[in-house]
Amino acid sequence: MTQTPDTPKDATPEGATPVDAPPAPPRKSHGRLTISASLQPRDLMAPQRVKGAWCARIITLFPEAFPGVLGLSLTGKALAMGLWSLDTIDLRPFGEGKHRNVDDTPAGGGAGMVLRADVVARALTQAGQGAPADRARWPVVFLSPRGRPFSQETARRWAAADGVTLLCGRFEGVDQRVIDAYGIEEVSLGDFVMTGGEIAAQAMIDATVRLIPGVLGNHASTEEESFSGTLLEHPQYTRPPVWEGREIPPVLLSGNHAEIAKWRQSEAERLTAERRPDLWARHLAGKG
Known part of the structure; x- marks a missing residue:
């Protein structure tokens, strides 16, 4: 660390008027938030959490994308009330080497990059802390265009569980070995391809959260x-x-x-x- 001398070399003598002195920099707002990388899940917008509240955990390269629209309207109000919780797990800190690489070229050649099995496995292990091992109580899902189509029945099944972990894909996908090793369910938002799973995750969570009792003003409307x-x-x-x-x-x-x-x-x-x-x-x- 470089120390600053008590009296800089070009300091203006006391009582003198500085010539062409640069204006003082604007003061930063005290309301500005600071975001830093962490291996711990981020608990977003839930100052309080109702005991046993449903929880969504998102593994993503873009944790700043959340809560997004989930922080608005009835889902946002329920999130702030602690009726459900949203944890994001940044995939980048689990990467390899100095640059925290999370992907590599496809085995056998081809375009694009593939998320590494070892990197994703470390994030999944982190996401699984405190979650039931029973997948009926806590599904673990990879958002993939080759998965089963997401439906209202899927939303009902997830809402009846304790929570869900969603792995947002990027690039050409995820190494199949980690999908097989962790028994990950694959679910698709529709028959189209997106640049990543974050938007799909928000859509699926929205459809699920609104089925949780207390989130909507009139729960009978969902029927x-x-x-x-x-x-x-x-x-x-x-x-x-x-x-x-x-x-x-x-x-x-x-x-x-x-x-x-x-x-x-x-x-x-x-x-x-x-x-x-x-x-x-x-x-x-x-x-x-």
């Missing part, structure tokens, strides 16, 4: 949504009763709850048959 059964949700309307010449269907303003329920069921069936024949076929098979 009437699209994909809660085999039908899409019926159309929704609100005030004003007439907008640009378009009226709310009169039955919805009738006060006859039996007729309203019948209309909603009919509309849900119509939309499902038109837009999702796969779901409609499942619906018909379930009625048989």
Whole structure:
């Protein structure tokens, strides 16, 4: 460490007026946050945590991407209240060598890079501390386009567990050996490719967290949504009763709850048959 002399060589004598003195640098805000690398999971936006609250642990090269949209609206409020928790585990500090390398070229050649098994394994070990070994109670998931499609049923299964660990991929993917060794489940957000798993992780966590009791104001609303059964949700309307010449269907303003329920069921069936024949076929098979 270099010491600064008590009296710099070019210091202005006491009482003299400095010539062309540079302006004093602006003072930093006391509200500015400092982020540093850590091998410990980051517990985001949860000053208090309800005992037994559901927890999401995210292994990622970009922990600063979280909580993202999860810190907003009802999920953000529930996060701040401690109804669920979000821990990020930065993959970089587990890397190899001076530069903390986390990836290497694909065996057998090819484009891109692959996340190393040894690096990912160290992060998974860290993420597993304090979590149940039973995967039914705590799924461990790699977000991969080759995985099973994420669905409302997947969200319900995760919400019923104690928590979930999500491994966000980057580059060309993850060394298959660590996926096999840790028995990692692979899940896909859809039939498309993204640059990484962070956005997919936020979407999946959002779908899961909203199923946790207490997160939504009216938990019964989750039972009437699209994909809660085999039908899409019926159309929704609100005030004003007439907008640009378009009226709310009169039955919805009738006060006859039996007729309203019948209309909603009919509309849900119509939309499902038109837009999702796969779901409609499942619906018909379930009625048989």
